[in-house]
Amino acid sequence: MHRKHDDLFGAGIDTSTVTIEWALAELLGHPHILKKLQDELSSVVGSTRLVQESDIENLPYLRAVVKETMRLHPALPLLLPHAARQQCQVNEYDIPSGTQVYVNVWAIGRDPNAWENPLMFYPERFLDSKMDVRGHHFELLPFRSGRRACPGLALGISNVHLMLANLVHVFEWATLTDST
Numbered sequence: 001m002h003r004k005h006d007d008l009f010g011a012g013i014d015t016s017t018v019t020i021e022w023a024l025a026e027l028l029g030h031p032h033i034l035k036k037l038q039d040e041l042s043s044v045v046g047s048t049r050l051v052q053e054s055d056i057e058n059l060p061y062l063r064a065v066v067k068e069t070m071r072l073h074p075a076l077p078l079l080l081p082h083a084a085r086q087q088c089q090v091n092e093y094d095i096p097s098g099t100q101v102y103v104n105v106w107a108i109g110r111d112p113n114a115w116e117n118p119l120m121f122y123p124e125r126f127l128d129s130k131m132d133v134r135g136h137h138f139e140l141l142p143f144r145s146g147r148r149a150c151p152g153l154a155l156g157i158s159n160v161h162l163m164l165a166n167l168v169h170v171f172e173w174a175t176l177t178d179s180t
């Protein structure tokens, strides 16, 4: 039982914190995006309270910032390794039974065939798009897809939304070089 708890905490905490850290790093590197997010939070949440889970559905720019972070900086860039249970073919590649297989979602998130200006941090690309991170869109698979997708997806994504929103809403953020 302890082992299971360790696995759950390990799987849930590191993945969420690393995603929030990358989001903050990107926001600090793109002050106009940080400002746009702060403006959304001010207008939807106001200045007298913390962000609540029920606010998230009214914060499309926040959700777009999180998707864009997960596209460029997936917490598990190669997902977890799996083994082919039987011999199969993927495109022109023969995969023998027992082969250990990785999915490089880091590279997929930066593939110029799938994304316009792939290296640009540009949350707006998700504003008029139905693309989500739940495994239906193979260009964006931070939680994998199908039967072995992350079982903590719903908790993970709401943790990231809520913590990032409150960190941005409550604190002033600046880099060390900003203050020198």
Ligand code: HEM
Residues within 6 Å of the ligand: 007, 008, 011, 012, 013, 015, 016, 019, 075, 076, 079, 080, 081, 142, 143, 144, 148, 149, 150, 151, 152, 153, 155, 156, 157, 160
């Ligand atoms: C931003 C947050 C999270 C991200 C990006 C994430 C991503 C992933 C990914 C990519 C996998 C591997 C799927 C595979 O390749 O087989 C995985 C597995 C897993 N995740 Fe998450 N996860 C997050 C949060 C959580 C949370 C909050 C929990 C639990 C409370 C959790 C529990 C697990 C467990 C138990 C597995 C292993 C499932 C298995 O053995 O098939 N994750 N996660």
